[in-house]
Amino acid sequence: MVKETKFYDLLGVSPTADDSSLKKxxxxxxxxxxxxxxxxxxxxxxxxxxxxxxxSNPDKRxxxxxxxxxxxxxxxxxxxxxxxxxxxxxxxxxxxxxxFGRGRRAGPRRTKNLxxxxxxxxxxxxxxxxxxxxxxxxxxxxxxxxxGGKPGCFVKCQxxxxxxxxVRVQQIGPGMMQQIQSMCQECHGEGESVDPKLRCKKCNGRxxxxxxxxxxxxxxxxxxxxxxxxxxxxxxxxxxxxxxxIIIVLDEKQHPVYKRNGMDLVMKxxxxxxxxxxxxxxxxxxxxxxxxVIQTVPGEVVKTGDFKAVHDEGMPQYRNPxxxxxxxxxxxxxxxPNLDPxxxxxxxxxxxxxxxxxxxxxxxxxxxxxxxxxxxxxxNARQQYDEDDDVHGGHGPGVSCATQ
Numbered sequence: 001m002v003k004e005t006k007f008y009d010l011l012g013v014s015p016t017a018d019d020s021s022l023k024k025x026x027x028x029x030x031x032x033x034x035x036x037x038x039x040x041x042x043x044x045x046x047x048x049x050x051x052x053x054x055x056s057n058p059d060k061r062x063x064x065x066x067x068x069x070x071x072x073x074x075x076x077x078x079x080x081x082x083x084x085x086x087x088x089x090x091x092x093x094x095x096x097x098x099x100f101g102r103g104r105r106a107g108p109r110r111t112k113n114l115x116x117x118x119x120x121x122x123x124x125x126x127x128x129x130x131x132x133x134x135x136x137x138x139x140x141x142x143x144x145x146x147x148g149g150k151p152g153c154f155v156k157c158q159x160x161x162x163x164x165x166x167v168r169v170q171q172i173g174p175g176m177m178q179q180i181q182s183m184c185q186e187c188h189g190e191g192e193s194v195d196p197k198l199r200c201k202k203c204n205g206r207x208x209x210x211x212x213x214x215x216x217x218x219x220x221x222x223x224x225x226x227x228x229x230x231x232x233x234x235x236x237x238x239x240x241x242x243x244x245x246i247i248i249v250l251d252e253k254q255h256p257v258y259k260r261n262g263m264d265l266v267m268k269x270x271x272x273x274x275x276x277x278x279x280x281x282x283x284x285x286x287x288x289x290x291x292x293v294i295q296t297v298p299g300e301v302v303k304t305g306d307f308k309a310v311h312d313e314g315m316p317q318y319r320n321p322x323x324x325x326x327x328x329x330x331x332x333x334x335x336x337p338n339l340d341p342x343x344x345x346x347x348x349x350x351x352x353x354x355x356x357x358x359x360x361x362x363x364x365x366x367x368x369x370x371x372x373x374x375x376x377x378x379x380n381a382r383q384q385y386d387e388d389d390d391v392h393g394g395h396g397p398g399v400s401c402a403t404q
Contacts, residue, residue: 002065007051015065019056026052035165039181042163046191049086073152086164087189111138111236111244118248120219122255126287126315128221132214133248138236139211141203146239148205153198157191160184164191207239217248222318225252225260258287263325265314268332276302276333284327286313294329304333 002008002015011017011025029048033041054060054072063071116135124131140146147153156162165181172178183189194205203209217229227250235244258265265287271280280302281295292313296302307330314325339347 004068006069007055007064010048010051011055017055022052022055026056035163035181039167039179042165042167043161046086046163049089053089073154086191109240110242111238113244113247114235115247115249117251118217118219119251119253120223121253122258122260123287124219125223125250125252125260126221128321129219131217131219133217134212134214135246136210137213137234137246138208138238140237140239141200141207141209143202144200144207146207147200148194148203148207149198149200153195153205154192155195157184157187157193159186160191162191164189208237215246215248219250220318221321222263222316223250224318225250257285260315261328263315263317264328265325266328266330268330270332270334271302273333273335276331292327302331302333304331306331 005015008015008017011022011029013021013025017025026048030045030052032038033045033048035042035045038045054064060072114135114137116133118131118133120129120131141148144150157164160166164184164187166184167179167181170178170180184191187193194200196205199205200207213234215231215234219229229248229250231246231248233243234246237243252260258267260266267284269282271282279296279298279300281293284292284294286292292310294308294310307328309329310327312324313327317323317325
């Protein structure tokens with residue numbers, strides 16, 4: 001014999017109904033009174049959700065049958081007190097999906113993932129490193145165990161009248177009104193708040209506390225810019241929800257010498273004209289502080305825009321650090337600003353000769369001048385601006401200024 005039948009009556013079933021009958025009844029009523037389909041039935045939706053939450057749980061159903069609704073609110077014989085959000089009950093029933101066709105959400109409901117950016121140098125990505133990152137996250141209050149206060153502390157939210165939703169009417173035109181529904185900001189959609197007299201002193205009824213967390217981030221050799229490192233279940237905690245993840249996104253700092261291209265390292269090297277023509281020997285400092293000596297043989301000519309590669313001196317492969325890419329060197333030859341005519345004559349004797357051009361009898365000799373395209377564009381822009389002022393700055397015909 002049950003003490004009261006209110007919850008059974010809300011679902012339209014008898015006190016002897018089995019799980020299948022409860023599910024069938026709740027599915028039909030939840031689809032009918034869901035706020036998205038029936039915005040004015042918020043109270044009814046909450047009542048049937050609370051009823052199903054209790055009756056579908058064997059322990060809570062036993063407490064309800066023996067002591068009624070008040071026993072559920074007070075926690076009963078060791079049971080959990082209060083009710084979940086009606087939206088939570090709805091989502092859990094439909095497996096996190098949406099019966100109204102707005103997409104499905106697989107798995108249990110979780111808090112949002114926390115994303116943090118971590119700046120790392122190219123040396124760190126080459127050699128690997130361990131970094132410590134301090135951040136703030138929500139942790140379920142250990143004093144009230146995420147309830148927000150003592151048993152029986154919940155009272156009906158006065159802001160939304162227990163529906164968990166707020167409805168406001170907005171005028172969008174003459175004689176035209178728009179009804180906008182949103183989650184209640186006071187109770188965060190739960191439809192109830194904590195009685196100030198029974199509120200937890202540690203979390204002040206928020207159910208969670210803000211705590212500092214130190215993460216040890218292991219940056220492995222060969223990791224790339226934008227690569228993500230995930231700490232599963234280390235995100236914000238919230239009662240009734242699975243904790244989300246903390247995701248660390250690596251941000252590679254710009255290096256003064258090297259530029260990364262996949263597993264290859266690219267660098268630019270300036271050499272003199274003498275080195276380009278007669279051979280060179282250069283020392284390169286690697287990202288792990290080794291000294292590499294590169295050289296060309298006499299007679300090998302290096303031109304601006306030429307590339308050379310040193311194999312196995314690029315970035316290590318992620319999770320296979322013994323395999324490395326290439327070190328690619330781009331050369332730029334620096335020419336002297338001018339030459340002594342006597343030296344130029346001597347070079348002409350040494351360097352390969354060029355055939356003399358055939359000059360026709362009827363020809364003109366012109367002078368070459370230095371030309372800077374950037375300066376020329378700026379000069380033309382200023383000249384055009386001055387011409388526009390001359391055209392528009394004066395008075396039109398027939399107009400004169402009168403002085404008094």
